[in-house]
Amino acid sequence: MAEVSDPSEPTEPIEPTEPIESTESIDSDGPDMAEKTARSFDTSDSSPPLLEAKGLTKRFPGVVANDSVDLTLHEGEILGLLGENGAGKSTLVKMLFGIHQPDEGEIYFRGERVTNDGPGDAIARGIAMVHQHFQLVPPLTVAENIVLGAEPTSGGFFQRRAAEARVKEISEQYGLTVNPRDIVDDLPVGIQQRVEILKALYRGARLLILDEPTAVLTPQETDELLAILRDLAADGVGIIFITHKLREVLEVTDRVTVLRGGKGVGTSTTKGATTASLAEMMVGRSVVFRVEKPEAETGDVVLRVQDLKVRDQRRQMAVDGASLEVAAGEILGVAGVEGNGQRELVEAITGIRPIVGGSATVLDQRVVHKPRTVRDMGVAYIPEDRERDGLVGTYSIADNMVLASYNRPPFATRGVRDFDQVDDLAERLVEEFDVRTPGIDVAVQTLSGGNKQKVIVARELSVPKALVVASQPTRGVDVGSIEFIHEQLVAARDAGAAVLLVSAELDEIFSLADRIAVLYEGRIVTTLDPNTTTREEVGLFMAGGGERAPH
Amino acid sequence: MEKRASLSSVVLPLIAVVLGLVLGALLILISGDNPITAYRGLLSGSLGGSDAIGRTLEKATPLVMGGLAVAFAFKAGLFNIGGQGQLLLGAAFAGWAGYALDLPAIIHIPFAMLLGGLAASVLGAVAGLLKATRGTHEVISTIMLNFVAANFTEWLVSRDGPWKDPEGGSLARTPEILSSAELPRWGPLPTGFLVAVAAAVFIWWLVKKSTLGFEIRTVGANPNAATYAGISVTRITVIAMGLSAMLAGIGGAIQTQGVNGRFEPGFNTGLGFDGITIALLARTNPIAVIPSAMLIGALDAGSTQMQSLTDVEPEIISVIQAMILFFVAAPSAVRWLLRQRDLGDEPEMQLATGWGG
Amino acid sequence: MGRLVATATPDTDIGTTRRAEPSAMVRWATRNWLTILAIVAVIIGTYFAYQWDSRQTTAVAAGTIRQATPLILAGMCGLVGERSGIINIGIEGQMLLAAFCGFMVTSYSVDALTSGPALAAGIIAAMAVAAVAGLFLAWTAIRLKMDQIIAGTVINIFAIGATSFFFVQGRTMPKVPNWTVSSLEEIPLIGRLFFDHGPLTYAAFAVVALFHVTMFHTRWGLRTRAIGEHPGAADTVGVKVLRLRYVNLAIGGALAGLAGFSLLQSAGVFNRGMTNGKGFIALAVMIFGRWRPMGVLAAALIFGFFNAMQSQLQFKQAFDIPPQFFGMIPFVLTIAVLAIAGVRARPPAAVGQPFESE
Structure with a gap:
């Protein structure tokens, strides 16, 4: 049933094309576009659109989340809703679904003006x-x-x-x-x-809204989902498909509406759009898809993981015989669908979770179930869930900067903390790592995702380390911060650290890794060279379908 | 921002106290007495003259310690409702050290106090250990340990108990402690109160300035981040519960050494609950525990006078306390009652995170 | 338990890969083999004990049921609350308030009414006051978003204070009669065990049966389980999460009221602080019983058995052990049970967290 993705799908890194002036709707940009719009929907001529939103505005204290956004959807149509994190996609659909009430603007469903007073209302109307x-x-x-x-x-x-x-x-x-x-x-x-x-x-439901549905799926599962969506659309269901993955938009949608900074940047038919053109609309400037980095100069093996076995929270064997090596001066990217043992793997390597079989060594020292000992071996750790693991939200930036070094000189002597030293460090790191904050006494929970992550990166990478373990380092982080964090990881590599990068974003893996290891059901099933492999091949291994490469 | 927070952390507790007293007055009215006479009795019994003030301070002393015990455990995200049992153990062991050992006062007083504190800290540490390693919720374990401690200390001084006063006849109690173990009184001022104030200052310093305090607060604020930073959550949970219980235990020791002169079971019931009210009234600030405890101590000290004036049962005090606790724990209730939104956005305290490990 | 991993083969038909399903009875038996084994063991054990000492066995067995009664009812109160996502640490206070009001109402109305209706009025008053306390807890948790443990503590402190404050020494109430089934009660052991108890004991067993059925086979039960595990999900499909929580906390309160009155059934009079920690032990019973009605029943019976053994041994002075150590048994047992069974227990996921409908 699963239609394999379009073989012409670009797999090479995309060179940005010239920027489009994209503050206006690009529907009206030329005869070329207009023609494509015309061929999209015959039904729309006679009957009113399934859904029409006009001038939706939503304000939250301090921000305008949506600023006069328009959106139209026809029966049987798949509309892509594209935008960066924080562009206002979620707010927009929450208004359509009745979770939020718009401050201004109107929503028409099947030609009738509606106000959805809560999801119950929306569901009753056939919006899901x-x-x-x-x-x-x-x-x-x-x-x-x-x-x-x-x-x-x-x-x-x-x-x-x-x-x-x-x-x-x-x-x-x-x-x-x-x-x-x-x-x-x-x-x-x-x-x-x-x-x-x-x-x-x-x-x-006659209208189905999907909020980033593919974020947690394998490429194969994604293909299945897209096939299902096509079937549903053929049945007349209107679908709004939120994503920031451009390839999926190109593959399945009929039209795309792009949001940026809470405003509708424009709507375009999908035919004729390219990843590059959509990316520019989304970001508003040319995007560098590949981090510039020199060839890796690898040294001795720093991290050696052999036949590692680790149990998860439910005592299941989540890492079940994984083996890998990372040498000084290289980035090993671990690709895999979430839930295949990533969390357990990095937590075992960083001493947070007990190892039940096999071993992990850093510079030939065995990793033990003591995070502090492992840290002292020269291991830095950027955790996957920064709010849960990496930060104390109610603490100041300063206290978070010394979260792991609060007890050692010069930050404390004989059990008494030295706040002047802590503040000096915090001032310096905030400056050096470009954390945007009114001051170092600000509670970290008030910062944006990107700035929170910079606090962690500053804490972990400001001192040279032997091994850097970075798990989903750019999840939920704005584009500017992503670039910065990627540069920092490459800098750590170039300074001679071994970097273990775990990411669910293939783009991130491909742009940073010197080698790619694929984690599937708790094992490293293959190690690939990013210069010779393709996304499809990695995806196949992620789904457990690849040919096991000889070690 | 700082200013606003401190304003609401003073104003809200005050409003809570006033509302508690108003509702208490209503209850007194319902039970057919005059609340004004009653409260006048309460006031004169607690603050009218140096005797009354001395009594208030005396009552406030174990309350400061009990409040500190709860407030300190809060810092580590733990809810110690076991103050009552910990106090009993502290009082009993200090009583034993007080009568059975013959030491110079300079050693005897602190030794008896510490022994009481240590005995109690064992009880707290057990609850901490169960929480950290077995996921047993400390609210249930500390309450259960209250009953265990009550039975145990009762046995110590019962007919067949090892610490029974041989001259006490049928009375269950230890012999009187030696004068070298007694906490002296300076005029109306019980020195035990000074010990409690010193303890509050020490706990404030520990929490704010020491690395142990940082570890305890980190475990309380985000145990995952604590683990990540290399702090052992198990170790800190045991230490925090042990120290918390030790504070309550020293409170019991002061009661024995400064007030009762011996250990008798069944005194000062409900201290664990008083400690909760006091800790929340102080918004878990160790220094603010002192005035909060003095307030509750004054209610306690004045209740006898009130009863003799108006027939109002002293138990009204715990009803008033429950209401104060309610208002102080739910700032939104105060805001709601007063239809007042500009009292600051004090976040409600959240402890209840389920039973699991 | 499956891990959250991707299926390797996209098109597997999950339904057809299963083998033919065995009959319902066989499935039930394979799932509950431990329960069946335990029941059989208890029956055999009781039989031999009875052969060995019929009088004491009867006394302990009947005592088990009697001691278990308040724990069953209070445990069910905790269960209904936590299944809906609210921790109820105030059961102790609810029981105390209920016992007090039940006692006062019965005591004052017995002159006007006869003892039967007076007792009925007392039971209703007990249920009502505890239900109000339950609503109070729901209100603080839902509306005020107060910490639920502190809210429960408020109820406990208030109950201690109020019941002492309003208590009038020296009043009495009529005894709660045992309901016996004539001729059946005379069967040795079985008669005392099953057909010679106060009405609240029968009520406790009926409550377990009722909630076992409703929790797993009605719309109310499905929705209750949903709001305790994932209120957000229930909310998005139109379940009125907050209203259901109010309703359930009131129902739970009424059960705590029955539990409180059942203390009067065995004591015959109200005493200050007569709950003596039973409200907290009930929470341990609920956890030990894995948040299932039948589990609560089994756990309460185990606690009841140890209590009955304790009083029997203490009464007989069979060992030279001070009574205070016997007195510790239920509390130590509670801690031990939680330390052993609590580790693997999985409470409803949303317990204790304030919920805000988006």
Whole structure:
């Protein structure tokens, strides 16, 4: 069923083309574009569009999240909603779905003006949303999740069999295979997403909003999802597809609306657009897709992981015999779909999680289950979830800068802290690492994602290290900060550190890594050379389908 | 910003106290007494004259320690409701050291106090260890340990108990402590109160200025980040609970050495709960614990006078306390009641994070 | 348990790969083999104990049920709250308030009514006051977003203060009669065990059965489980999360009220602080029972058994152990149970967290 992605899909790094003046709608940019718009939808001529939003504005204290945004969607159409983090995509769809109320502007659904007073209203009208974080109740079954809120009952009793039968029926109708009796918690992410879509269909959705649905999927799962979306659209469902992955937009959407800084930058038909043109609309300037970096000058092996076994929170073997090596002066990129043992791998290497089998050594010293000892071996760690692991949100920037060195000279002597020394360091690092803040006493939780990450990077990379472990270092970070953080990682490499980069973003892996290791079900299934491999090959290995390369 | 926060951290507790007293007055009215006479009795019994003030300070002393115990544990994200049991252990062990050992006062007084504190800290450390290694929620374990400690100390001085006063007849108590273990009184001022003030200052310093304090606060604010930074959450949880319990235990020791002169079970029940009110009234600031404890101590000290004037049962005090605790724990309730939004955006304290490990 | 990994083969039909499903009965038995084993062991054990010493066995068995009664009801109160996502640390206070109000209402109304209706009025008052306390907890948690543990503590402190403040010494109330089933109660052991208890004991067992069915087979149960695990998900599909939490906390409160009155059923009179930690032990019972009604029943019976053994041994002075050490048993047991069973327990995911509908 899965249509493999378009073979002409560009895999080479894209050279930016000339910037387009993209503050206006590019619909009107020329006869070429106009022609494409015209061929898109015949149905739209006679009947009103499925959804029309005019001049939607939403203000939050201190920010205008959406500033007079327009959006149109026809039945059976897939509209891509493109924009950077913080561009206002989520706010916009939350208004459409009734979670937020617009401060200004109007929403028309099937030609009628509507105000959705809460998601319940929107659902009743046939508008459904698949959230980025699934809105599923993990310990309940698939059927229970799908019917929740609109359960078949008789005399107050829940009609389990009726619910299961109905779920089976819809899932067969749309080719979304699920077992209604499975516990959602036990299902892979791709299947959980199907449950979310089925939830929408069960409620008779005519408009489906998907908020970054592919962020957690393998390329193969993504292809399946895109195929499903095409089928749904063929059935007349209108789909709004939020993403920042340009290739997906090109592959599946009919039109694209681009947001930047809360404003609608423009709407374009997909045919004829290129990744480069969309990226420029999205970012507003030429984007360097590849970090400039000299060839790696590798030295001795710093990190040696052999047949490593690590258990996860539920005591399952999440890392199950992984082996890898990282030498001084190189970046090893670990690619993989989330949940294949990444977290456990890096936490074991950094001493946070116990190793139950095999070994990890840094400069021939064995890694033990003591984070402080591992740090003293010269290991820096940029954790995946910075708010959860890397920062204390209520602490000042200064305190966060010494989070791991608070107890050693010059920041403390014999158990008493020296605040002058701490402040001096913080002032220096804020300057050096370009943390945008009114001062070092500001609580770190008030900073933006990018500045938070810079605090961590400053703390971890300001002193030369033997090994740098960076996990999803640019997740949820603005483009400017991404470049800065990438430069810092390359600088650490060039200074002779071994860098282990774990990322779910293939773009990041391809632009930074000197070698690519693919993690699948707790094992490193292959190691590839970024200069000779392709995204497709890596994707295949990520899905467990690749030919295992000889070690 | 700093200014505004400190304003609301003074104003809100004050409003909470006033609201508590107003509702208490309503209850007194319902039970058929005159609240004005009652409160006048309360006032004269707690602040009218040096005797009354001395009594207030005496009552406030274990309250300062109990409040510190709760406030300090809060810093590590722990809720120690076991102050009562910890106090009993402290009082009992200080009582034993007070009568069984013969030492010069300069050693005897601090030794008995520390022994009481250490005995209590073992109880707290057990709760901390269970929390850190077995995921046993400290709210349940400390309350259960209250009952264990109550039974244990009762046995110590019971008919067959090892520390029973042989001259006490059927009375369950230890012999009287030696005068070398007694905390002296300077005029109306019980020196035990000075010990409590010193403890509050020390805890303030520990939390603010020491690396241990940084570790404790980090574990309290974000245990994951603490682990990441190389701080052992287990170690800090045990230390924090142990120290917290030690504070309550020293409070019990002061009670024995400065007030009762021996250990008798069943005194000062409900101290653990008082400590919660006081700690929250002080917004967990160790220095602010002192005035908060004095306030509750004054209510306590004055309640006898109030009863003799009006027949109002002294238990009204714990009702008033419950209301003060409620208002102080829910600033939004105060805002809601007063229809007032500009009292600062004091965040509600969040402790309840489930039972799991 | 499956890990969140991608399926390697995209088109696998998940449904058809399963083997033919065995009959419902067999499936139930394979899933609950440990329970079945335990029940069999208890029956056999009781049989031999009875052969060995019929009087004491009967006393301990009946005592187990009696001691378990308040724990079952209070544990169910905790369960209904936590299943909806709210920690109820104030059960102790709810029980105390309920016992107090139940006692006062019965005591004052017995002259006007007869003892039967007076007791009924007392039970209703007990349920009502504890339900109000439950609503208070829900209000503080939902509306004020107060920390739920502190809110529960407020209830506890208030209950201690208020019940002491308003307590009038020397009043009495009529005894709660045992409901016996004539002829059946005379069966040795079985009669005392099952057919000779106060009405609240029967109520406790009925409550367990009722909630076992409703929690897993009704719309209310499905929604309750959903809001305790992922209120956001329930909210987006139109479940009224906050309203359901209010309702459930009131229901839970009523159960705590029954638990409080059941203390009067065995004590016959109100005493200050008569709950004696049972509200907290009930939370341990709930955790030990894995947040399931049948689990709560089993855990409460285990606690009841140890309590009954304790009082029986203490009464017989079978060992030369001071009574205070016997007194510690339930509390030490609670800690031990939590330390052993609590580790693997998985509470409803949303417990304790304030929820804001977006």
